[in-house]
Amino acid sequence: MEKVIPKWVFVVDLNSCVGCNACMAACAQENQTPYWSEKWRTKVEQIEIGEFPEAKRVFFPHLCMQCQNTPCYYACPTGATYKTEEGIVLVNHERCIGCEACVIACPYGARYPYESDDVDECEKLYGEEARHTTPHIDKCTWCYHRLKEGLEPACVETCPTNCRMFGDLNVDSYVSRLVLEGKAIPLSPQLGTEPKVFYVTSKETPVGVVSHHLDEPPYKQTI
Amino acid sequence: MDGLTMYFGNYQHFVHQTSWGWMIAVYLFLGGLGGSMGALSSYFYLIRKEKHPLLFGLSTLLGIGLVNFGGIFLLIHMLKPWFAFFVWTHPTSWIFWGASFIMIYTIAGAVWGLSLISSSINFPFSQKLKTLNPSLVDKLGYISGIMGLLTAVYTGLLLSTAPAITLWSNPGLPVLFMVSALSTATAYFMLVSPSNIAHENEKLDIALLALEIIIISAFFNYLFISSAAGKYIISKMFSSIGFMGFFVVLGLLVPFFLEIYAIKKHSKSLVVLASILVLMGGFLLRFYILKFGYYTYPW
Numbered sequence: 001m002e003k004v005i006p007k008w009v010f011v012v013d014l015n016s017c018v019g020c021n022a023c024m025a026a027c028a029q030e031n032q033t034p035y036w037s038e039k040w041r042t043k044v045e046q047i048e049i050g051e052f053p054e055a056k057r058v059f060f061p062h063l064c065m066q067c068q069n070t071p072c073y074y075a076c077p078t079g080a081t082y083k084t085e086e087g088i089v090l091v092n093h094e095r096c097i098g099c100e101a102c103v104i105a106c107p108y109g110a111r112y113p114y115e116s117d118d119v120d121e122c123e124k125l126y127g128e129e130a131r132h133t134t135p136h137i138d139k140c141t142w143c144y145h146r147l148k149e150g151l152e153p154a155c156v157e158t159c160p161t162n163c164r165m166f167g168d169l170n171v172d173s174y175v176s177r178l179v180l181e182g183k184a185i186p187l188s189p190q191l192g193t194e195p196k197v198f199y200v201t202s203k204e205t206p207v208g209v210v211s212h213h214l215d216e217p218p219y220k221q222t223i
Numbered sequence: 224m225d226g227l228t229m230y231f232g233n234y235q236h237f238v239h240q241t242s243w244g245w246m247i248a249v250y251l252f253l254g255g256l257g258g259s260m261g262a263l264s265s266y267f268y269l270i271r272k273e274k275h276p277l278l279f280g281l282s283t284l285l286g287i288g289l290v291n292f293g294g295i296f297l298l299i300h301m302l303k304p305w306f307a308f309f310v311w312t313h314p315t316s317w318i319f320w321g322a323s324f325i326m327i328y329t330i331a332g333a334v335w336g337l338s339l340i341s342s343s344i345n346f347p348f349s350q351k352l353k354t355l356n357p358s359l360v361d362k363l364g365y366i367s368g369i370m371g372l373l374t375a376v377y378t379g380l381l382l383s384t385a386p387a388i389t390l391w392s393n394p395g396l397p398v399l400f401m402v403s404a405l406s407t408a409t410a411y412f413m414l415v416s417p418s419n420i421a422h423e424n425e426k427l428d429i430a431l432l433a434l435e436i437i438i439i440s441a442f443f444n445y446l447f448i449s450s451a452a453g454k455y456i457i458s459k460m461f462s463s464i465g466f467m468g469f470f471v472v473l474g475l476l477v478p479f480f481l482e483i484y485a486i487k488k489h490s491k492s493l494v495v496l497a498s499i500l501v502l503m504g505g506f507l508l509r510f511y512i513l514k515f516g517y518y519t520y521p522w
Contacts, residue, residue, distance in 0.1 A: 074384065077318035191386045
């Protein structure tokens, strides 16, 4: 029987994110990301919109989009960035020289340097369990090690509001129908990266692709 | 991300890239200058038949030195520079091609440059180099020149692979960097050449600076009309004293008019001043192109 390669997709429902950041904590624990340096594989942006009395705060979770056309893969000079047969973009830690060409190339801010100090802290915290033993550029893998065992990514499993959903386009499911019926849409499709993370948009969430839903004036914020 | 200004206009936000800073600007500047010094040396000696082998040989060798010295800044910036040889493993990356251009330029240019100076300066291999087939030496000179020029172009192509950075991901940047690099190399030759060659270089540099002014103006036009990100970037550029004052005025417009004036007055001191300003402008251009590299994030 011919082996069927899964077509994994990730769906984020912006209507149900409450900004609890449990996904960030679960990811940091699962993947030993350097939270001590404020670096995350997945992040929930908390954005304040408008002014009193109309002020409100909205949440926007993002992670690696596992692009079909992958700018970071093309920019990597060493071949440290590679793709699995399922299309998951991974980084070979040993091979990566940390030139940051991939960080620059990523249109979604999904990559960051795991520096020597971070490696030291990781080894101090996790001891023999440490999985980051050399400096490299790090990124979300959709918890590929879990997927191979039939588990969902840690952030999906822990999300209390089902804002984060994971599925296979080959299998009929709520997730695959959201994508195939166009109810969930990708970010910055004009770049031609063909992301595999799709968003169910919300009236209140300031994502570029749904800006027609919003009527607030532009504003500036310093973070 | 402390201290970054985010602008939520049309519900995108623009975040300053912090990966590549002044060290990469030095790498890009020295790569452009050094590569163009080799390219112009080959052009002057092999095509324009200027008979100054010592000048063009030493300039090529100096150019190679500058390119490789600039490369040290890229290496220092890497997390694991001791594995830098891995860059020759993935040809889809411009760094692969840049490293290849620099390597070929270094080898071909070194043999060609040393051959040119071997008739004037004695060094351990000079006798052996004198016996090389002149046709082979000329071919190495052409290879050196082409690879030097490609090194200068590569510095722009390297930045153009960032699809979310409006200022970088456009076909104008490699052209701008190439013209600027040739202009800085011409400024170098204006400083060190005999007066007859320096005079010719002034005309060449005026043309290159005029071209650079046109390209920079076209960039401003592109940024004004392209997108919200473009408008944001140009507002940052116009409010930057460093960019407008030190690059546009002192590094571009002033040397352009100074050189026109110096040609009429035959003033060597004005030429020297203009050359120094052009070299300063070349570095500042790259520094500010990196500084105004803003991602457009769709949230």
